[in-house]
Amino acid sequence: MQTLPGFRDFLPEDCAARNYIFTRWREVARRYGFVEWDGPPLEFTELYKKKSGDEIVHQLFRFQDQKRRDVSMRPELTPSLARVVTSLPHEYKRPLKWFSIGQFFRYEKQQRGRLREHYQLNCDIIGEQSAAADAELVALCVDLLRAFGFSESDFLVRVSNRKAWSDFLASRQIEAHRVADFLDIIDKFERTEVSVVEDRLAAFGLTAQDVITFAQSPFAESRQLAQFLAEIQARNLEEFVLIDPMIVRGLAYYTGFVFEVFDRLKRFRAIAGGGRYDQLISRISDNRIEMPALGFAMGDVVLTEFIKESPRANRRLKSWIKRAQVIDAFVIIAEESKRFHALRFVERLRQSKWRVDFSTGPARVKNQFERAEYVSARYAIIIGAEWPLITIKDLKRREQTQLESTESIRDLKRKLQLWQRNLKSQRARGS
Amino acid sequence: MQTLPGFRDFLPEDCAARNYIFTRWREVARRYGFVEWDGPPLEFTELYKKKSGDEIVHQLFRFQDQKRRDVSMRPELTPSLARVVTSLPHEYKRPLKWFSIGQFFRYEKQQRGRLREHYQLNCDIIGEQSAAADAELVALCVDLLRAFGFSESDFLVRVSNRKAWSDFLASRQIEAHRVADFLDIIDKFERTEVSVVEDRLAAFGLTAQDVITFAQSPFAESRQLAQFLAEIQARNLEEFVLIDPMIVRGLAYYTGFVFEVFDRLKRFRAIAGGGRYDQLISRISDNRIEMPALGFAMGDVVLTEFIKESPRANRRLKSWIKRAQVIDAFVIIAEESKRFHALRFVERLRQSKWRVDFSTGPARVKNQFERAEYVSARYAIIIGAEWPLITIKDLKRREQTQLESTESIRDLKRKLQLWQRNLKSQRARGS
Numbered sequence: 001m002q003t004l005p006g007f008r009d010f011l012p013e014d015c016a017a018r019n020y021i022f023t024r025w026r027e028v029a030r031r032y033g034f035v036e037w038d039g040p041p042l043e044f045t046e047l048y049k050k051k052s053g054d055e056i057v058h059q060l061f062r063f064q065d066q067k068r069r070d071v072s073m074r075p076e077l078t079p080s081l082a083r084v085v086t087s088l089p090h091e092y093k094r095p096l097k098w099f100s101i102g103q104f105f106r107y108e109k110q111q112r113g114r115l116r117e118h119y120q121l122n123c124d125i126i127g128e129q130s131a132a133a134d135a136e137l138v139a140l141c142v143d144l145l146r147a148f149g150f151s152e153s154d155f156l157v158r159v160s161n162r163k164a165w166s167d168f169l170a171s172r173q174i175e176a177h178r179v180a181d182f183l184d185i186i187d188k189f190e191r192t193e194v195s196v197v198e199d200r201l202a203a204f205g206l207t208a209q210d211v212i213t214f215a216q217s218p219f220a221e222s223r224q225l226a227q228f229l230a231e232i233q234a235r236n237l238e239e240f241v242l243i244d245p246m247i248v249r250g251l252a253y254y255t256g257f258v259f260e261v262f263d264r265l266k267r268f269r270a271i272a273g274g275g276r277y278d279q280l281i282s283r284i285s286d287n288r289i290e291m292p293a294l295g296f297a298m299g300d301v302v303l304t305e306f307i308k309e310s311p312r313a314n315r316r317l318k319s320w321i322k323r324a325q326v327i328d329a330f331v332i333i334a335e336e337s338k339r340f341h342a343l344r345f346v347e348r349l350r351q352s353k354w355r356v357d358f359s360t361g362p363a364r365v366k367n368q369f370e371r372a373e374y375v376s377a378r379y380a381i382i383i384g385a386e387w388p389l390i391t392i393k394d395l396k397r398r399e400q401t402q403l404e405s406t407e408s409i410r411d412l413k414r415k416l417q418l419w420q421r422n423l424k425s426q427r428a429r430g431s
Numbered sequence: 432m433q434t435l436p437g438f439r440d441f442l443p444e445d446c447a448a449r450n451y452i453f454t455r456w457r458e459v460a461r462r463y464g465f466v467e468w469d470g471p472p473l474e475f476t477e478l479y480k481k482k483s484g485d486e487i488v489h490q491l492f493r494f495q496d497q498k499r500r501d502v503s504m505r506p507e508l509t510p511s512l513a514r515v516v517t518s519l520p521h522e523y524k525r526p527l528k529w530f531s532i533g534q535f536f537r538y539e540k541q542q543r544g545r546l547r548e549h550y551q552l553n554c555d556i557i558g559e560q561s562a563a564a565d566a567e568l569v570a571l572c573v574d575l576l577r578a579f580g581f582s583e584s585d586f587l588v589r590v591s592n593r594k595a596w597s598d599f600l601a602s603r604q605i606e607a608h609r610v611a612d613f614l615d616i617i618d619k620f621e622r623t624e625v626s627v628v629e630d631r632l633a634a635f636g637l638t639a640q641d642v643i644t645f646a647q648s649p650f651a652e653s654r655q656l657a658q659f660l661a662e663i664q665a666r667n668l669e670e671f672v673l674i675d676p677m678i679v680r681g682l683a684y685y686t687g688f689v690f691e692v693f694d695r696l697k698r699f700r701a702i703a704g705g706g707r708y709d710q711l712i713s714r715i716s717d718n719r720i721e722m723p724a725l726g727f728a729m730g731d732v733v734l735t736e737f738i739k740e741s742p743r744a745n746r747r748l749k750s751w752i753k754r755a756q757v758i759d760a761f762v763i764i765a766e767e768s769k770r771f772h773a774l775r776f777v778e779r780l781r782q783s784k785w786r787v788d789f790s791t792g793p794a795r796v797k798n799q800f801e802r803a804e805y806v807s808a809r810y811a812i813i814i815g816a817e818w819p820l821i822t823i824k825d826l827k828r829r830e831q832t833q834l835e836s837t838e839s840i841r842d843l844k845r846k847l848q849l850w851q852r853n854l855k856s857q858r859a860r861g862s
Contacts, residue, residue, distance in 0.1 A: 003514075004471065004473055004474065009468075012529070031786050032787075033786060040439060042504070061473070065435075069435065083433075083434075084440050084442070095791065117471065230771070284432060347667060361564070
């Protein structure tokens with residue numbers, strides 16, 4: 001028996017890496033005043049149809065449930081968010097700053113950085129029109145990556161505004177309903193053969209050179225983004241940001257400001273991406289509530305690759321995992337006749353919030369010590385013939401001491417601390 | 432647009448409650464030396480077929496994927512665990528003590544305490560035969576509930592061993608292959624009409640009275656469980672445990688020791704349940720690895736109901752949520768001309784790990800103060816005409832002070848602490 005292709009098991013090491021990423025995501029999102037929410041992993045397919053563009057609908061894990069409802073495993077969070085926001089109780093005051101961490105599913109060809117499931121952080125601001133909100137979102141995205149140890153020399157936020165392209169098309173007398181088709185060409189521009197691009201552009205009476213010339217013009221670069229850039233400069237983040245009109249994002253629902261984050265060496269797919277979707281919520285709500293909104297998502301698969309290929313980020317990951325996995329003590333039962341005393345002692349230590357393990361079955365003392373090392377215990381506590389006297393061994397420093405188990409756990413911990421301090425100063429004195 | 436029946440949205444308050452439960456689960460499981468792992472939410476249906484009993488297979492969210500694979504959303508974790516354990520790299524040393532927190536899916540009639548999705552904590556010990564492992568698992572289960580504020584007067588672990596029933600049937604010359612059918616009667620005994628029970632037992636040549644008499648005999652109560660009980664007593668946990676042979680659990684794969692946890696007032700479904708499944712791993716592996724194993728699961732739906740109906744547990748939940756949602760400061764921009772200074776100050780505060788929010792769009796000072804209260808900010812920091820002098824208002828104590836924003840954030844925080852200490856001692860002196 002195997003996992004399905006494109007699905008992962010998380011063995012303890014992988015799961016710790018996942019927890020590290022979730023912890024950092026949560027920490028930084030909260031630092032920006034975002035609050036956490038979540039939607040269900042299964043929704044009516046209707047919610048995703050027409051809302052997210054054809055590409056996604058063809059990649060759904062979609063089926064009929066036992067009551068013949070057309071349902072799909074979620075490919076992304078934004079449609080659920082739009083659904084939730086339109087029916088929110090009145091006590092929720094806009095702007096909402098919401099984030100969510102969850103798993104998403106797409107049936108697509110597996111390739112590097114793309115599985116059929118992945119975890120995503122989604123951060124959204126609902127009910128805020130200003131370019132200041134665009135900057136707040138990009139600043140959050142930058143700080144999320146900084147929290148993993150990346151700097152402006154590692155990654156770049158490529159920012160653009162779709163409206164620059166609609167203005168461009170309008171100036172060429174191209175009808176508004178053709179904008180979406182045109183943006184699809186721009187979205188795929190960098191990864192499509194020139195001849196195909198030229199063919200598709202010809203239908204608009206344009207050439208690849210027209211597109212490139214406009215993209216490099218100051219008009220496309222700055223007019224729509226002036227306030228955004230001022231906010232980014234005020235925050236001292238200009239080193240992280242590049243205006244790049246060729247970024248338009250694949251999803252149909254974006255309405256203006258869009259951005260994607262890439263590693264500077266372009267080794268990976270986009271690490272994160274998002275933008276404004278000012279019309280999506282009104283399209284999903286029955287009562288046509290108009291609500292400006294913007295958001296981005298950052299996936300765990302590309303991020304993990306990025307971390308593992310960056311020595312500094314990878315060191316942070318490893319040391320976090322190490323700290324997360326350490327347990328405080330492994331209790332070694334040197335005399336089976338003392339097992340019940342040992343059990344009660346374990347219980348007392350755990351009540352004091354220590355992480356404690358021991359061998360449930362009888363085992364040789366040597367094997368118990370091996371186990372203590374294997375589970376990364378800081379101390380081995382040996383309970384044997386001398387009970388209630390216990391021996392405590394510092395497994396890193398290879399030193400040991402004896403204490404009275406009859407004392408309160410608080411006093412024991414205090415004495416342990418004292419002993420540690422003495423050991424340290426002895427070492428410092430070179431003895 | 433709505434959620435599917437039996438599926439939940441987690442608005443911020445619900446999501447915080449979910450995080451509270453996950454945090455406690457994680458904390459206590461780690462205290463017992465368990466390490467976290469996870470499996471995928473979608474697996475080959477084959478994995479669940481025959482492994483988990485018919486009841487589950489009929490309740491699957493099951494479908495064919497785009498390559499016509501027969502797949503199902505996971506109804507429980509144990510089959511994935513068995514799959515993973517049989518193909519584990521050699522560096523993993525048994526016993527494994529593993530836990531996992533994830534979402535599970537069953538298509539069944541919705542009722543109180545049962546939705547079509549729920550979150551579960553799963554804790555398993557693999558490769559340990561002794562009754563000491565049974566006791567370790569029950570002790571963990573007890574401490575998990577104590578961490579939410581419950582005591583022995585709130586809940587009870589009902590423990591039993593299926594072998595007592597096989598022995599009983601053997602003593603009545605009933606063939607071993609009929610044990611599963613018989614256990615199904617016992618499993619449903621308490622919630623089935625007497626006449627139906629009598630009919631089903633008659634096929635075994637037994638009466639309800641036979642069953643009750645045996646269940647109350649010391650033989651059923653203690654023979655198989657003597658070592659387990661000794662371990663529980665050594666840990667001082669006997670007040671939490673009741674031997675009750677009528678607990679046999681519904682799942683087909685249990686082989687001996689089983690338990691379920693109930694609230695003392697029996698208002699809810701089982702809060703947790705589990706047992707030994709010594710043959711499951713060999714049944715799933717191709718190479719027939721024999722591996723003793725045991726585990727339990729605790730669901731979030733019943734647990735949340737239980738917490739909300741217990742004043743003490745509910746107080747803990749509320750106060751945790753409150754602490755989790757607090758932000759450190761809301762920066763109030765009293766003069767729009769100072770916005771860029773304010774932005775950079777926000778950035779500096781956030782770099783120092785503070786949780787900070789502000790109004791992205793221009794807003795009246797009064798509205799910004801309202802927003803500061805709404806997002807539960809501890810301090811309002813007012814940036815206005817006096818910049819670089821800033822006013823800091825403690826929103827709980829309703830006191831304010833002024834500081835120089837040009838100082839380092841560390842110095843600012845230190846001065847803030849001093850000011851807080853003075854306020855406190857002033858109040859203590861009754862001024």
